[in-house]
Amino acid sequence: MLSNGALRENHPIGHRGYPGPVGPKTLTQKGLATRQRIVEGAAAEIRERGVAETTLDHVRARTGTSKSQLFHYFPDGKEQLLLEVARHEADRVLSDQQPQLGDLTSWPAWQAWRDRVVDRYLRQGMDCPLSGVIAQLGRSTPGAQAVVSELMRQWQGEIAAGIRHMQGLGEIVPALDADRSAAALLAGIQGGVMVMLATGRIGHLEAALDVGIEGLRRR
Amino acid sequence: MLSNGALRENHPIGHRGYPGPVGPKTLTQKGLATRQRIVEGAAAEIRERGVAETTLDHVRARTGTSKSQLFHYFPDGKEQLLLEVARHEADRVLSDQQPQLGDLTSWPAWQAWRDRVVDRYLRQGMDCPLSGVIAQLGRSTPGAQAVVSELMRQWQGEIAAGIRHMQGLGEIVPALDADRSAAALLAGIQGGVMVMLATGRIGHLEAALDVGIEGLRRR
DNA sequence: CCAAAATTGGACCCGCAAGTCCAGAAATCA
DNA sequence: TGATTTCTGGACTTGCGGGTCCAATTTTGG
Numbered sequence: 001m002l003s004n005g006a007l008r009e010n011h012p013i014g015h016r017g018y019p020g021p022v023g024p025k026t027l028t029q030k031g032l033a034t035r036q037r038i039v040e041g042a043a044a045e046i047r048e049r050g051v052a053e054t055t056l057d058h059v060r061a062r063t064g065t066s067k068s069q070l071f072h073y074f075p076d077g078k079e080q081l082l083l084e085v086a087r088h089e090a091d092r093v094l095s096d097q098q099p100q101l102g103d104l105t106s107w108p109a110w111q112a113w114r115d116r117v118v119d120r121y122l123r124q125g126m127d128c129p130l131s132g133v134i135a136q137l138g139r140s141t142p143g144a145q146a147v148v149s150e151l152m153r154q155w156q157g158e159i160a161a162g163i164r165h166m167q168g169l170g171e172i173v174p175a176l177d178a179d180r181s182a183a184a185l186l187a188g189i190q191g192g193v194m195v196m197l198a199t200g201r202i203g204h205l206e207a208a209l210d211v212g213i214e215g216l217r218r219r
Numbered sequence: 220m221l222s223n224g225a226l227r228e229n230h231p232i233g234h235r236g237y238p239g240p241v242g243p244k245t246l247t248q249k250g251l252a253t254r255q256r257i258v259e260g261a262a263a264e265i266r267e268r269g270v271a272e273t274t275l276d277h278v279r280a281r282t283g284t285s286k287s288q289l290f291h292y293f294p295d296g297k298e299q300l301l302l303e304v305a306r307h308e309a310d311r312v313l314s315d316q317q318p319q320l321g322d323l324t325s326w327p328a329w330q331a332w333r334d335r336v337v338d339r340y341l342r343q344g345m346d347c348p349l350s351g352v353i354a355q356l357g358r359s360t361p362g363a364q365a366v367v368s369e370l371m372r373q374w375q376g377e378i379a380a381g382i383r384h385m386q387g388l389g390e391i392v393p394a395l396d397a398d399r400s401a402a403a404l405l406a407g408i409q410g411g412v413m414v415m416l417a418t419g420r421i422g423h424l425e426a427a428l429d430v431g432i433e434g435l436r437r438r
Numbered sequence: 439c440c441a442a443a444a445t446t447g448g449a450c451c452c453g454c455a456a457g458t459c460c461a462g463a464a465a466t467c468a
Numbered sequence: 469t470g471a472t473t474t475c476t477g478g479a480c481t482t483g484c485g486g487g488t489c490c491a492a493t494t495t496t497g498g
Binding site for chain 3: 250290297
Binding site: 050052126127131132134135136138139140144145148149152180181183184186187188189190191192193194195197198199200203204205207208210211212214215218 | 269271345346350351353354355357358359363364367368371399400402403405406407408409410411412413414416417418419422423424426427429430431433434437
């Protein structure tokens with residue numbers, strides 16, 4: 001996903017076309033690696049101890065860097081770093097569901113995806129780095145909002161594509177509104193995860209997925 | 220809900236049987252009022268400017284109190300106050316849905332409840348004091364977890380009761396698992412709210428409610 | 439190999455917000 | 469009323485964490 005062969009290209013650093021102020025104009029090989037290390041280290045640190053408890057000093061210690069490097073690569077400071085971490089984690093959310101999410105072409109495939117999602121969040125346990133980070137820098141921040149909106153858009157799009165495919169196979173009635181059903185299912189997943197984070201129980205996530213998929217199946 | 224007639228009873232202050240360290244053993248009339256004022260002021264302040272940006276000094280200013288009073292009523296400091304605010308907000312979540320939530324006895328009633336929920340969160344806008352507070356003091360905190368668990372339990376219970384009532388009327392097939400369906404619907408609502416908080420769009424909440432209720436209705 | 443630019447280290451600053459303290463005012467109760 | 473407890477005000481301390489600075493060092497490109 002990363003590893004863009006040619007180095008020292010004069011490209012702004014924010015990947016995937018996100019705009020925004022992002023520091024030095026060019027980066028050497030070493031600089032790029034350091035920057036990457038900082039983002040991943042920060043993400044890991046946040047996953048372990050939570051956003052609120054993670055300080056720049058923790059990140060510095062874990063990544064073996066210094067304050068000046070942090071601000072060299074992220075001139076806007078903590079906020080910018082957190083935003084970068086949010087993007088990093090948002091990428092993970094979707095890629096962790098592949099290839100199942102991109103292949104909703106039969107009922108067993110849907111089940112496999114459902115299991116994958118449940119497993120992912122079971123494994124992740126009681127911490128959601130993304131939601132934590134987003135909450136921290138405020139939902140109203142345009143950057144944070146953009147990251148979440150884009151994630152939701154893609155996620156919902158993949159589910160809707162799966163629904164349409166099943167409609168093509170005649171397994172789901174054509175009258176059903178794929179986008180609306182996908183939105184509802186996605187909401188169920190989000191809520192299931194949220195309840196799990198807050199209470200430690202995964203039952204709601206399973207219920208949301210199972211009931212949601214059953215709802216599609218019925219015709 | 221409050222206003223417990225007899226004053227100066229030797230009861231611990233935490234209402235509704237929540238345990239935990241809660242400060243002075245007894246409170247006079249005035250003290251009780253001040254304490255109440257602090258919690259409500261803190262809740263309001265948090266609703267307006269967010270948890271992360273709310274300091275004890277803001278609370279102090281808004282409630283016309285002093286630092287010493289804050290620590291007099293909440294010896295464990297900010298954490299204790301936040302927990303109290305969380306309880307306060309959790310109460311509001313359910314009471315704001317009444318009487319509709321407690322009267323899911325016909326399809327129009329379900330629709331009225333659905334509208335009430337959508338309206339409540341539209342009105343509330345892009346801030347969720349409860350989720351903010353919970354995120355702040357960490358989901359793992361036993362106190363926070365207890366508050367959310369209890370809220371979810373009650374909420375789901377009311378929905379499930381509504382489903383059972385409709386089953387009694389023959390409007391929903393008896394085979395349907397009321398608790399599981401209620402869990403799924405609740406998850407959808409939670410996720411819909413979450414998406415709204417993050418993206419500003421209410422479509423997911425509406426979709427979750429509508430699709431969820433339609434799923435009950437079909438038989 | 440040299441100049442320029444990128445990278446690194448870490449000491450330092452500063453403001454803020456949580457929490458402490460104690461003395462004085464007000465309420466309670468005998 | 470007077471003794472006792474609760475309540476209130478606000479000045480003070482303290483630690484922490486984000487952010488700045490600059491000089492040293494490495495890397496890059498010619």
